Amino acid sequence: MAGKPRLYYFNGRGRMESIRWLLAAAGVEFEEVFLETRQQYEKLLNDGFLLFQQVPMVEIDGMRLVETRAILSYIAAKHNLYGRDIKERAIIDMYVEGTIDLMAIIRVHFKLSPKEKEENLKLIIERATKRYFPVYEKVLKDHGQHFLLGTQFTWADVQLIEAILMTEEKEPDILSEFPSLQAFKARICEIPTIKKFLQPGSQRKPPPDEKLLQTANRVFNR
Template sequence: MAARPKLYYFHGRGRMESIRWLLAAAGEEFEEEFLETREQYENGRLLFGQVPLVEMDGMVLTQTRAILSYLAAKYNFYGKDLKERVRINMYIDGTQVLMMMIIMAPFKFPEEKQETLASIMQKAKTRYLPTFEKILNDHGEDFLVGNKFSRADIQLLEAILMVEELNASVLSDFPLLKVVNIPTIKKFLQPGSQRKPPPDTHYVDCVRNIVLL
């Protein structure tokens, strides 16, 4: 029996959370080792001195986009041809911009946070969510590409739930943006799963102390 993937990251969401989402969507069980010290971070295994790091299939993988692309191809979440794949990549890049704004918000100085969150919500409601609502409305299907669940849908759902945590009513004007009925995703959203909660002060301090020391 093949070993489970093992994930090395801080005990929180960050850039690893999308990797967790893809593995969970595939029904793949995984193990985690959380970085708590600078010594763990400087173990010489990071290709560019950065996490996430994932051990799987006899490989040590770094760089978030490379890991996500590998997982999407491995688990057939990457479209049936190049035309579908480029559309998936377009939608992924769009949601990634929104997600990174949310991921970085907790690291802002206190006096900047309110303005940052207001900017995120304004862009979500006027740029990102309307775009995906229109895509789904125009082709009349449940999924973004090829009427099949793909990495683009997984990442969009992750982004939507991140925005909802900031404003629970944000989807009231976007009825097509909803949780898809995928058993593995529903399981991942249940309490007790390996999905991480929104970042707290312990997570923020840990990342600052390890990465910025």
């Protein structure tokens, strides 16, 4: 199990995408095992590799980790992206949770009926522009530094750029009222590891589609 982290998930974004983002931002190479069949999933279950019978699962440093937040916080701590003390960690956790809640609304969009999609898009725009983005905008504007935690690049920045790009896929002008977030986005996208992850051919996944849903249904017998 030594060597590069190995990620077990579908060949799609889902809950694993933030883990891919964080590893990529930290400059860590990783391997992926894509679940395509029920048999693959049953083998993982029978081998006792999935603590709660769920993916994402990541083999890393001799462990088999499940639970997305646990995996993310381990990677963040390991690569010095999780603050310098417990107070900074608490702040990072708050910022991260905001992005997770926003992305959870976006993540389900593709599965909805046309009518539900309309409602969901309204909710995405409302939550992004009224609840979450104003907070990050104010933090950046108030301290005038490059990153959410000031001069320190952290997991919170990685989550925020992922959330911004995901939201823009649904509403391209979403940052129009947020100049500090626009500048943040431009800066973060120039960080070499992130720039590389944004290039075509990287391990970043495209927006989910019907095929991904069918694969998940097949694997989970739904």
